[in-house]
Amino acid sequence: MNELRAILSDVVTRLFTERVTRELSEAAEQGEWPGALWQAVEENGLTLPLVPEAKGGAGGTWGDAYVVVSAAGRHAVPLPLPETIVASWLLVAAGLDVPLGPLTVAPVQRDERLKLVRRDGGLRLDGTAARVPWGRAAKHVVVVDETDGRATVALVAAGGARVTRDTNLAREPRDTLAFVGAPVLAAAPAAGLPHDAVRLHGALVRAAQMAGGLEAILALATRYATERRQFGKPIGQFQAIQQGLAVLAGHAAAAGMAAANAFRAADRRDPWFETAVAKARVGEAAGIGASIAHQVHGAIGFTYEHQLQFVTRRLWSWRAEFGGESEWATLLGRSVAERGAETLWPFLAAR
Amino acid sequence: MPTFHFELGELPPAAEALRAEVREFLRAELHEHTPAQRARSWGGFDREFSRKMGARGWIGMTWPTRYGGRERSALERYVVLEETLAAGAPVSAHWVADRQSGPLLLRFGTEAQRQRFLPAIARGELAFAIGMSEPDSGSDLASIRTRAERVAGGYRVNGTKVWTSNAHISDYMIALFRTQHDAAKKHEGLTQFLVDPKSPGITINPIIDLRGAHHFNMVVFEDAFVPEAMRVGEEGAGWKQVTTELAFERSGPERYLSSLALILELIREVGKVPGERAAAVVGRLVAHLATLRQMSLSVAGMLEAGQNPNLEAAVVKDVGTTFEQEVPEIVHALLGVEPTNDTGTHLQQVLGYLTQSAPSFSLRGGTREILRGIIARGLGLR
CATH class of the missing domain: 1.10.540.10 (Acyl-CoA dehydrogenase/oxidase, N-terminal domain)
Structure with missing residues (x-):
């Protein structure tokens, strides 16, 4: 781990351990915006790992961002931190400035499009996007659309949208944003950016969040198994429990590898393949892992009182967001089949 | 944690x-x-x-x-x-x-x-064979009973080893014997030896596997002589050495690649433009394969750095063997073609071989249950 990552790791662990309290998590689920936490996150530079130093960021890499995003998942942080990191990176990729405040990206659903149109002497945004993460809380929305055959990144004020509120299972805002001729504040083409950049990088950060979440539930379940006693001994001494936790540990390890590898790939090339692998593999681990963690915890883990559900409800939502396992696996399978069996191993070995 | x-x-x-x-x-x-x-x-x-x-x-x-x-x-x-x-x-x-x-x-x-x-x-x-398991000692390896008693110039060995792959065609076997017996300290008194399987007093009996193939053997020692110079390490150090050896065995990349040939046949079978279900199946397998390679590479990196990744290796082996074992099941579920021995298409033959081999994937080199026990110890549960 390099120096920046070690520092980031210390900062996020300390900040989230201290500040993401039970009260804060519950209040966020009731719809309260954790403004003080956001401010602390922003002041510590955690939203800007990928923004160059010249633009006020940390000048880091996706590998550095992995430290922040996986920690946000591990601590079930109720903020659009991963979304802000992706949105900032998109803006930077297009050479645009990154505004302060929470950002989000849209659209996130497969068949939706937000259209950039030239009207009344300027660029405007038209269209409706559902399930936009933290739509109501974001100051700005970053979209990627095709103009003149090129991927163009655009920044619009979230206030320019009509917002219909909804949430995911973890009661994180997932709102519908309707734009009708909303003025674009800044826009520029981004060379080399794929047209599905929003969904791709959304899947990328969700994979890392889930990998962090799996670490968290492994730790919770392991601790519980050493504390909870039945039949005169800690339940972790029963082989049935040990075997289940070993399976969970395997999935958590696989998830961490798949997600970290996708972030590394994003620093080197088009990370499409590694991101598809990560979203498909980590999403599967999330379902199996949540099931084992709940089984080990028994009835107490099924209560709102217990910490476990703050993570497992997120895992159940995140695995479906920005494309579920089956969608990414299907895309992956098509790309592999098209290249043919002979190329599979050389392709894998080159990554 | x-x-x-x-x-x-x-x-x-x-x-x-x-x-x-x-x-x-x-x-x-x-x-x-x-x-x-x-x-x-x-x-x-x-x-x-x-x-x-x-x-x-x-x-x-x-x-x-x-x-x-x-x-x-x-x-x-x-x-x-x-x-x-x-x-x-x-x-x-x-x-x-x-x-x-x-x-x-x-x-x-x-x-x-x-x-x-x-x-x-x-x-x-x-070529080497490994003589560890015995008829009454599989996962509980420390309970082995084959005795090596000191005699002039070496040891006299009596007992039986089983599942000794390729003993009949190997030049040497590295075998674990008991040199001292104390029921209360079964991990002590074990010693490793280099054994020439063609020595007098050693009988190699084939054990035919479920496919009808011969790679397993039962190796019977009846007053077989092993020279002192063929002892590996100190007397009584066998358990520690065997544990180290099993870590070598478990850390390699082979623990997820056993079914690659079938994945390749599957990709050939579904063609360049597969249907949605077939594409999803292929994609999921590739997602697992790509992830396991990174895990395996991670262990290799730790070995290169001089670390001792025994736990990580156990995790990779458990995740990897679970994966390679499920591949024939997944191919069967998707295609339903009949597995064959040596007739039919390449796909059928590969499926036939791997369907019948897959049970061994989570047995060889330490059973799934033993590996998960090692992982549980790493989690602090034991």
């Missing part, structure tokens, strides 16, 4: 340069191999192939040159291993020695043993 840690591994340019060389060699050597032959990979025993690998310097390649090694890095060895296994090369005449017997002798053997055995192993001339 006491736990394990995986960092992303990275292959140096030297290792990548080697990859092209290995691939070219394998392409020339194996061009006539059918998919069903490739699926056998580490079931394949081919002394000529092993000698060619040795001549290339790809056996014992991390060992010191004075013992016939090439002093290459663990990551270069990793590349040779993964390319060889991905190609389905017949490796079993050399790779037990390359993977565990050689490293064991390097670490615990006498100077005379190293000079006698290691260069020949590196040339691909010596």
